[in-house]
Amino acid sequence: MNTLCLLVGKFKLNLIGFLLLISFLNSSFGQSKPDYDMSLSNGVKISENIIEFDVLLKGVNTNFYLTSYQCSFLYNCDVANGGELTFTYVEGSSQLNNLPTFGIGVNTCDGEPKMTFASMAGTDLIQQSDILVGRFRLTNTIAFANVDPNIRWNFEGFVSTILTGDNFQNITTPNFHSSNLTLNTNSNNSDAPTDYQLGQNYPNPFNPNTNIRISLKADSDVKLVVYNLLGEMVEELVNNKIAAGNHEYTFNSDGLPSGIYLYQLEANNQIIGVKKMTLLK
Secondary structure, eight states: OOGGGOOOGGGTOOHHHHHHHHHHHHHTTTOOOOOEEEEEEEEEEEETTEEEEEEEEEESSSOEEEOEEEEEEEOOGGGGTTSOEEEEEOTTOOOSSSOOOEEEEEEOTTSSOEEEEEOOSOOEEEOSSOEEEEEEEEEESSOOOSSOOOOEEOOSSSSOOEEEOGGGOBOOOGGGBOOBOOEEESOTTSOOOSSOEEOOOBSSSBSSEEEEEEEESSOEEEEEEEEOTTSOEEEEEEEEEEOSEEEEEEEEOTTOOSEEEEEEEEETTEEEEEEEEEEOO
16 A cells, blocks of 8 residues: 555545645635745656656745655646556665655555655755756666656645645745756657756765766767866766767766865856765765
8 A cells, every 4th residue: 555545543644645734724824825936857768668757946035944745746647558657765865864665656545546655753944956856767677658657746636746835834835946857868769858967966975986867969979077165077978979878977086075066067168057065985
């Protein structure tokens, strides 16, 4: 039985239901909801039977506290192609203190399959730059059908998307969530992505290895470099011409001390992005 459907004690109330109740009670006090952006990003078809994507969150013109979250996604069931789907969290990928470790899986509590995950109660300060809630993986026992998986946010039913802020107030605003996920194919011979992207490394924190994904919309002169916080180059992972498509590189931290490191992607002498990663030994 799925975790989100478990009943707790004789009161038959699960954790998320409890948080929803608190949110309802607190909403009556008229607290304002923060503006935020929660998005699905870096969607990649890793192989014929594995899809991965990131869930990102940031404040918009404000910082706010996140005390719990439950995320729910609908998808095109035809993508299973007669196989059995599993939905999992990529361990170590989240940048939150309150990790997505509850209710992860394909959930049918509402009578239709949804991909779900949730947190326990905790506190994270969400600032005005993307933080990785986690990287997630949809796996099929056979090859996916050649159809759009149409992964999208769900706000209906018991197993719906909900965020709580201070005092577990319900701060969910569906319009602040991106609609659906666009997938790239992890193949250099596939159609090129429509933009340049630098993905969040995973796992993160890491020891000793972590993976970094990049997307290139055209053949480009690429530099992918790791720096320490003093701005000193630690390792140059790439410095040559790379074909359009999606690529993944592994950074090995052997010989380096624990701490925060930066990695930067340049394409055709233009900085595409800089992200942080944490080495914990």
